[in-house]
Amino acid sequence: MPELPEVETVKRGLAPTFENARIARVEQNRPDLRFPFPAGFADRLAGRRVSALSRRSKYLLADIEGGDVLVMHLGMSGSFRIENDSRQTMPGGFAHERSKDPKHDHVVFHLETAPGSTARIVYNDPRRFGFMDLIARPSLADHPYFRELGLEPLGNDLSGETLARLFAGRKMPLKAALLNQKFIAGLGNIYVCEALWRTGLSPERAAGTLATGTGRPTKKAGELAVNIRATLEEAIRAGGSSLRDHTRTDGTLGYFQHSFAVYDREGEACRTTGCGGTIARLVQSSRSTFYCPSCQT
DNA sequence: AGTGGGACCTGTCCGC
DNA sequence: TGCGGACAGGTCCCAC
Numbered sequence: 001m002p003e004l005p006e007v008e009t010v011k012r013g014l015a016p017t018f019e020n021a022r023i024a025r026v027e028q029n030r031p032d033l034r035f036p037f038p039a040g041f042a043d044r045l046a047g048r049r050v051s052a053l054s055r056r057s058k059y060l061l062a063d064i065e066g067g068d069v070l071v072m073h074l075g076m077s078g079s080f081r082i083e084n085d086s087r088q089t090m091p092g093g094f095a096h097e098r099s100k101d102p103k104h105d106h107v108v109f110h111l112e113t114a115p116g117s118t119a120r121i122v123y124n125d126p127r128r129f130g131f132m133d134l135i136a137r138p139s140l141a142d143h144p145y146f147r148e149l150g151l152e153p154l155g156n157d158l159s160g161e162t163l164a165r166l167f168a169g170r171k172m173p174l175k176a177a178l179l180n181q182k183f184i185a186g187l188g189n190i191y192v193c194e195a196l197w198r199t200g201l202s203p204e205r206a207a208g209t210l211a212t213g214t215g216r217p218t219k220k221a222g223e224l225a226v227n228i229r230a231t232l233e234e235a236i237r238a239g240g241s242s243l244r245d246h247t248r249t250d251g252t253l254g255y256f257q258h259s260f261a262v263y264d265r266e267g268e269a270c271r272t273t274g275c276g277g278t279i280a281r282l283v284q285s286s287r288s289t290f291y292c293p294s295c296q297t
Numbered sequence: 298a299g300t301g302g303g304a305c306c307t308g309t310c311c312g313c
Numbered sequence: 314t315g316c317g318g319a320c321a322g323g324t325c326c327c328a329c
Contacts, residue, residue: 002322034305034324058323076322077307104307127306129323172299181324188322286302288320 002074004153004186005235007058010080015053017082017111017119018062022049024118027108034075034131044068044134045109057149057185061140068134071145075129083120100124107132149185153228158184160222164211174210175203175284184228190263191231193290197262198227200272202296203289204282235259262290270295 026042038044049065062070072078079100107123123130135143150166151157166183167174177183178192187195196203201220210221238259261271262279270277270292277294 006322073323075305075324101308126308127321129305129307170299176300179323190322285300287323 002058002076003188003191003235004055004058005191005232007055007060007074007186008236009239010074011053011055011060014060014080014082014121017084017113018050018109018121019053020050021111021113021119023047023064023109024112025110027110029106029108033106033125033128034073035133037132038134041132041134045070056146057152057181058188059145063137064134067137069137069140071133071135071140072123073130073132073145075125075127075131077127078123078125078130081122081124083122084118101126104128148182150181150183151185153184153186153232158229159225160210160217160219163221163225164215164217167207168211168215170207172207173203173284174201174205174207175289177207178228179285179287186232187228189287189289190260191228191235193263194261195224195228195231197272197291197296198231199224200295200297202293203284203291205297262292265290 023045024047026045028037028042031037045064048068050062050070051065052063054061054063058073060072060074062072064070081100101124104124104126105122106125106128109121109123111119111121113119123132133145135145140146151162167177170177172180175192175196178187178195179189193203199220201224210218210224212218265279266281268279270279272292272295275292275295277292279290280293282289282291
């Protein structure tokens with residue numbers, strides 16, 4: 001699942017069940033996902049309490065009583081669902097609404113949520129690009145997963161100034177710079193396309209063009225910072241369900257089909273007022289970019 | 298150094 | 314209906 005808004009939505013969905021629960025047992029159904037599970041993964045969690053859930057970039061973090069942090073990344077296709085005592089799957093935007101093939105249920109956290117009350121949190125991931133790890137809290141920031149991560153786009157650091165400073169002198173395409181987690185951590189393919197469209201910036205222009213010759217931010221740099229934040233916040237408000245397979249079980253369309261101005265809209269009309277252009281698709285760094293060649297310059 | 302491209306793995310969709 | 318190919322939210326690694 002994916003980009004920052006989806007991970008944030010997952011965090012909010014899991015928190016009421018996961019936080020303060022005691023992990024009675026961990027069912028680990030295969031030795032690896034994208035990477036092998038760390039040694040003793042299930043045993044190191046069994047009997048421990050989860051003290052807090054948080055998010056850094058696209059990583060979901062569970063603080064485990066005793067000092068470890070359970071690090072979870074959803075890759076491209078990972079999702080969680082909650083099963084409670086009555087065996088009902090919790091509804092809500094954080095879990096795929098379509099039933100999941102149980103053969104891809106790779107990890108099950110068996111929880112004691114209150115005395116005499118249990119629940120299960122199930123991790124399902126068909127493509128297995130996700131992964132889980134256990135890292136001691138004090139060394140978390142120095143771990144290779146986190147050491148080189150850039151700023152949080154929803155934190156206080158994102159501004160036209162920082163974009164200009166980070167990108168100054170860089171010839172790489174703006175799209176590639178925004179996707180690089182070393183600069184801004186948490187943006188993915190969909191929201192980069194959307195934020196660039198909102199700002200009227202071409203994904204192909206050099207990233208360094210957001211800075212003037214003296215290193216000051218251009219007007220567009222400031223607008224881009226605002227639009228990145230707005231795009232992410234709106235997606236979180238909408239439930240972060242930017243997933244292709246978010247079709248509801250009753251057959252109505254999920255959020256995916258309705259929400260994007262450019263992503264996956266090749267050949268359709270640009271929604272910029274008065275533009276009249278047509279959304280095009282191009283490939284950058286082996287990934288699809290959707291944009292309007294008429295109003296994104 | 299900074300790029301682009303392939304690899305990882307499964308599912309889905311589209312055209313023949 | 315079957316089959317091959319393209320494509321999908323992310324990231325790592327390795328050639329240029």
